[in-house]
Amino acid sequence: MNPIGGLNPKKERKPGAELTEPAPVRWLLITVALAFLALFLLLPLAAVFSQALEKGAEAYFAAFSDADALSAIRLTLLTAAICVPLNLVFGVVASWLIAKFDFRGKSLLVTLIDLPFSVSPVISGLIYVLLFGLQGWFGPWLSAHDIKILFAIPGIVLATIFVTFPFVARELIPLMEAQGRDEEEAALVLGAGGLQTFFRVTLPNIRWGILYGVILCNARAMGEFGAVSVVSGHVRGSTNTIPLHVEILYNEYDFVAAFAVASLLAMLAIVTLVAKSLVEWRINRDRQPAPGNE
Amino acid sequence: MSIDVRNITKSFTGFAALKDVSVDIPTGELIALLGPSGCGKTTLLRIIAGLETPDSGSIRFHGEDTTRRDVRERNVGFVFQHYALFKHMTVFENIAFGLKVRPRSTRPGKAEISTKVHELIRLVQLEGMAQRYPSQLSGGQRQRVALARALAVEPKVLLLDEPFGALDARVRQELRRWLRRLHDELHITSVFVTHDQEEALEVADRVVIMNGGTVEQSGTPEEVYDRPATPFVYNFLGNVNLFHGRLHEGRVRLGQMELSAPEHAALPDQPAVGYVRPHDLEIERSHADSSSVEAVIRRIHSIGPIVRVELERGDTVESLDAELTRDVYQRLALKVGETVFVRARKFRVFVDDYQI
Numbered sequence: 001m002n003p004i005g006g007l008n009p010k011k012e013r014k015p016g017a018e019l020t021e022p023a024p025v026r027w028l029l030i031t032v033a034l035a036f037l038a039l040f041l042l043l044p045l046a047a048v049f050s051q052a053l054e055k056g057a058e059a060y061f062a063a064f065s066d067a068d069a070l071s072a073i074r075l076t077l078l079t080a081a082i083c084v085p086l087n088l089v090f091g092v093v094a095s096w097l098i099a100k101f102d103f104r105g106k107s108l109l110v111t112l113i114d115l116p117f118s119v120s121p122v123i124s125g126l127i128y129v130l131l132f133g134l135q136g137w138f139g140p141w142l143s144a145h146d147i148k149i150l151f152a153i154p155g156i157v158l159a160t161i162f163v164t165f166p167f168v169a170r171e172l173i174p175l176m177e178a179q180g181r182d183e184e185e186a187a188l189v190l191g192a193g194g195l196q197t198f199f200r201v202t203l204p205n206i207r208w209g210i211l212y213g214v215i216l217c218n219a220r221a222m223g224e225f226g227a228v229s230v231v232s233g234h235v236r237g238s239t240n241t242i243p244l245h246v247e248i249l250y251n252e253y254d255f256v257a258a259f260a261v262a263s264l265l266a267m268l269a270i271v272t273l274v275a276k277s278l279v280e281w282r283i284n285r286d287r288q289p290a291p292g293n294e
Numbered sequence: 295m296s297i298d299v300r301n302i303t304k305s306f307t308g309f310a311a312l313k314d315v316s317v318d319i320p321t322g323e324l325i326a327l328l329g330p331s332g333c334g335k336t337t338l339l340r341i342i343a344g345l346e347t348p349d350s351g352s353i354r355f356h357g358e359d360t361t362r363r364d365v366r367e368r369n370v371g372f373v374f375q376h377y378a379l380f381k382h383m384t385v386f387e388n389i390a391f392g393l394k395v396r397p398r399s400t401r402p403g404k405a406e407i408s409t410k411v412h413e414l415i416r417l418v419q420l421e422g423m424a425q426r427y428p429s430q431l432s433g434g435q436r437q438r439v440a441l442a443r444a445l446a447v448e449p450k451v452l453l454l455d456e457p458f459g460a461l462d463a464r465v466r467q468e469l470r471r472w473l474r475r476l477h478d479e480l481h482i483t484s485v486f487v488t489h490d491q492e493e494a495l496e497v498a499d500r501v502v503i504m505n506g507g508t509v510e511q512s513g514t515p516e517e518v519y520d521r522p523a524t525p526f527v528y529n530f531l532g533n534v535n536l537f538h539g540r541l542h543e544g545r546v547r548l549g550q551m552e553l554s555a556p557e558h559a560a561l562p563d564q565p566a567v568g569y570v571r572p573h574d575l576e577i578e579r580s581h582a583d584s585s586s587v588e589a590v591i592r593r594i595h596s597i598g599p600i601v602r603v604e605l606e607r608g609d610t611v612e613s614l615d616a617e618l619t620r621d622v623y624q625r626l627a628l629k630v631g632e633t634v635f636v637r638a639r640k641f642r643v644f645v646d647d648y649q650i
Contacts (some may be wrong), residue, residue: 182378185345188365189372190392190447200395204382 048266052259063249063260071237072245073264075153079241080221083160087217091168092210096202098169099176100184110173116165124162125230128155151233156241159227164220171213172206179205208283212276219272223265295356295450295483296321297342302351304337311337313507314351321356322481324474326488326498330530334507335487336455342485343453344368355450368451371444371482375456377436379428385439386424389414392447414442417476434465441473445480454486458493470497491531495519503527525644528569535575535614537568537638546643549609551587555643566645574640575616577603577626586637589614591630596623603628605636 020026053060063069094113098106116124130136132149142149149155183205187197225243232239240248242265249258297319304312312334319325327335340346342353344365352361360368380388389411393402402410415424418438428436437457444452457473458466474497477484488494494501495515502512503526511523522528539548544559546552546566553568578586588608595602601623605614614636618626628634 182374182376183380186372186374186378186380186443187391187395189343189345189370190395190443191366192391192395193366196395200391201380204380 045266048259048262051255052263054259055256059256060260060263063257066257068237068240069245069257069261072240072242072261075156075240076222076242078153079157079160080218082157083164083221084214084218086161087164088168088210088214090165091170091172091213091217092206094169095172095176096198098173099179100181100202113166113169116163117170121163121224121226122230125159125227127162128159128227128231150231151235151239153239155231156228156239159231160221160224163224163227164217167217167220168210168213171216172209175206175209176202208279212279212283215272215275215279219268222268297451297483297485298352298354298357299338299342300352300354302338302341302348302353304334304341304346304348310507312341312348315504315507315509316351317502317509317512319483319485321483323499324477324484324486324497326486326494326501327504328488328491328494328501328530329504329510331489333504335489335504338504339453339455339485339487342451343370343372345372369447369449371447371449371452373437373440373444373452373454373457375459377428377440379436379439379443381428384425384427385415385420385431386411388428388439389442389446391443410446414446417445418442432465433461434469437461437469441476450483452482452484454484456487456489458490459488466493473497495531503530505530522569522642525567525569528642528644533572533615535570535572536612537570537641538610539566539568540564541566541643541645549587549607550584551638552584553638553641553643558643558645561645564645566643568638568641568643570638570641572602572615572617573600574638575614576637576639577605577616577618577622577628578635578637579626581635582637586635589634589636591628591632591634594628594630596620605634607636608633 021029052063064073094109097103098110129150131138132142132155133139134143139150149158183201184197187201192200222241223243224241225247228241229244229247232241232244234240234244234248236248242261246258246262246265249255249261297317299315299317299319302312302315303310315334315338317325317338327338329335337346341348344360344363348361352359354360355368380391383391390407393407393410396402412424415421418441420435420438420442423431423435428439431439441454441457454473458469461469470493473486486498495518498515500512501515501518503510503518505526511518511527513521518527519531522531528534537548537551539546539551540563541555541558541561542563544554544556546555546558546568548568555566558566581588589605590608591603592606592613593604595604599620601618601620603616603618603623605616606612607614616636626634
């Protein structure tokens with residue numbers, strides 16, 4: 001019964017126990033991780049809501065009935081409604097090209113898609129000031145034709161598109177590359193046209209990846225501060241998005257209203273996280289083959 | 295429909311995959327493209343299908359040039375190595391795909407499609423699985439769905455890329471017999487790619503052996519196995535013993551051995567290699583003449599009907615493999631360490647020293 005004569009361990013170790021650390025080390029690591037999470041993520045989140053509700057629910061809801069706040073919410077929704085579909089179409093087309101075809105300049109395109117991630121959002125905003133500002137390249141021509149881009153809605157939309165540009169494409173390129181071209185080739189040999197192949201074969205395979213990219217893209221489009229701040233001009237009731245409106249209220253020491261509006265973005269973040277987890281769960285389930293085979 | 299492959303050349307960036315390849319595939323035959331990985335066999339198959347475009351040369355289907363024709367209009371069935379089934383569709387939907395994507399004018403009605411698909415499901419013996427998804431099928435079942443899907447569009451040509459490559463040995467053997475029977479039933483011109491010589495020799499009507507982007511030999515399984523045209527084919531189809539020596543006026547001296555090679559009589563003196571299959575080596579107890587060579591028995595594997603004997607040549611210390619039937623082995627009563635004489639019953643001499 002005792003393979004190693006004389007050595008009789010008191011407790012049988014669980015199988016796989018040699019792969020884990022002793023209990024104190026495990027508890028220490030878990031505590032550190034949770035404490036860090038609580039300090040840097042949960043505490044600020046709680047602070048937002050507690051500050052927002054400091055003077056009761058009435059004051060909280062009063063912050064939203066303000067005309068400027070409503071206009072900021074409207075502008076944010078409008079911006080997201082324009083940016084997300086555009087970046088969705090661009091992201092799907094670009095990743096389809098990159099994953100399924102070979103062409104010259106492919107690596108350049110991949111690098112360009114990553115550009116917004118590697119540039120500070122403030123710089124992104126400044127690029128538009130340099131292009132469309134009065135002293136910029138197109139500024140004189142635009143003002144001569146009475147077209148307003150900077151310090152107006154078009155500027156905000158452009159800056160947001162730039163910043164949220166990579167989200168969908170970045171999500172889809174690795175997914176589509178991993179799936180390869182076999183199914184598309186099979187569809188072609190069976191006589192399907194390019195569009196039929198895309199809608200019947202490619203799209204169903206990437207639908208959850210698309211949704212995931214859209215969720216992240218939307219969260220960023222609504223929450224973007226830096227780039228939008230540079231191009232918006234902070235005109236109250238006209239070119240303020242939610243993040244900019246929060247900043248203004250805060251600078252005016254209107255803390256309850258500032259945190260109340262900020263709580264909207266916090267709730268968006270929570271909804272985004274839940275949706276993202278659901279989609280991830282679906283993706284994993286789709287990828288797993290049914291049990292009991294092979 | 296016959297397929298004529300004429301002088302096809304194809305290179306990928308910095309690498310020549312096919313060099314001036316020509317193959318004739320007569321109507322109704324089952325052809326194997328056989329070769330080691332990287333020999334260009336899959337590229338050739340994809341060019342026939344229209345999934346790749348050749349740099350030069352032409353493909354003719356039944357005499358008609360289809361080199362530039364779009365893959366969709368070639369009317370070929372293609373079975374991919376890893377099945378390439380549509381993951382989000384059921385078996386039924388997978389098989390029906392080729393019919394459903396037809397333009398409205400030639401698309402069959404719903405009932406007609408359903409009848410046809412169920413007919414195919416019966417043909418590939420997957421009754422009762424129509425509503426399953428590919429992830430719920432075994433490898434062999436997936437491969438049969440892929441085959442049914444390819445057959446649904448009534449192709450004139452069936453192309454299979456390593457059709458049994460991803461399956462385990464037993465399923466593989468079963469499926470390749472089944473494919474042979476299916477081909478005998480349907481008589482559709484078929485080409486399949488494989489790196490498994492046993493598979494090619496067992497299933498195909500004719501075998502095309504490729505190496506390094508060129509065709510080494512093509513012929514019936516018997517022809518290529520019994521009369522290999524090149525040292526490569528000799529090596530690739532089964533085991534072979536090499537005897538290195540020199541050619542001199544129609545005779546080769548291979549160590550102690552001297553054999554006649556009348557086919558090389560006109561050639562000047564030069565190095566030559568004799569190729570002998572293990573089952574063409576005879577083991578004898580006495581030294582008869584100069585056509586046999588002394589050797590020492592090193593190992594004997596006597597499992598199954600064929601006994602394999604490993605020997606070491608007395609003159610060059612090279613090792614030899616011989617295969618004997620159990621009867622002969624028992625009559626000779628061979629033992630490890632004994633000295634015997636080995637004679638080549640059948641051999642072939644090549645003058646170009648071929649390096650593996």
